Amino acid sequence: MNHFPQAWGRPRDDIYGPYDSSHLHSSLPQTHTQSPAVTGTSVLGVKFKDGVVIAADNLASYGSLARFTDVKRLRTFAGSSIIGFGGDVSDMQYLDRLLQSLDIRENYSSHGHTLNAKNLHTYLAKIFYKRRSDFNPLWNNVLVAGLDEEGKPFLSQADLLGTTYSAPTLATGFGAHLAQPLLRRLVPEDEGSVKNVTREMAVDAVKECMKVLFYRDARSSDRYSIAVVTKEGGIEMKEDEKLEGQSWAFADMIRGYGTQVN
Secondary structure, rough: OOOOOHHHHOOHEEEEEOOOOOOOOOOOOOOOOOOOOOOEEEEEEEEEEEEEEEEEEOEEOOOEEEEEEOOOOEEOOOOEEEEEEEEHHHHHHHHHHHHHHHHHHHHHHHOOOOOOOOOOOHHHHHHHHHHHHOOOOOOOEEEHHHHHOOOEEEEEEEOOOHHHHHHHHOEEEOOOHHHHHHHHHHHHOOHHHHHHOHHHHHHHHHHHHHHHHHHOOOOOOOOEEEOOOOOOOOOEEEEEOOOOOOHHHHHHHHHOOOOOOO
């Protein structure tokens, strides 16, 4: 017998002729992530008068299992932009390698220009749309934060369909339902209101939303990454922050469920 996997159980080639393996080959494109396995949850972004704040927790869930607790989902680009990834972690890693190669090409180019956050968002949106058109989508929803060509704060979103959206406050995952109402109290749907928001106000609002998500979203964690992008200070990122003042100790005081009698 032949000992190749595609010919197991087939007669010898030298007696019965070569095995026809044409059915093993396909002209269809290779697809690997048609259903996400390991995923990250919400990414939050808020503009303020001098820049942008963006945050995401460090948890990657395998279905409903909190499997990986140290997955950083914020990526820097060109020292002036931050990408926050929600969705499939393997697709996030693919996009990270793609952006690294793009960054290297930009650094070695001779034109003397670098991609700003707006350019980067356009690039990612076209990648998502191309993969969607190939019926092999990247299962991610990303926020791009940074500065545009005029040095103004930039915040925009792109999803697996190539759909783009911009607003003073943005959130992916459950954050779009739980955090957005809180963020819109700080910054209404009006670009002019951003001028009244300070850095401290934006950072405090994002931290409060991360706490709400930890309590209300089963796929979130109390450890998170947060970054602030400004024209003067560039990117200031902290990747191992822990929520302050959060505790499930209040559960001991709840009565009326289970076997508690007092």
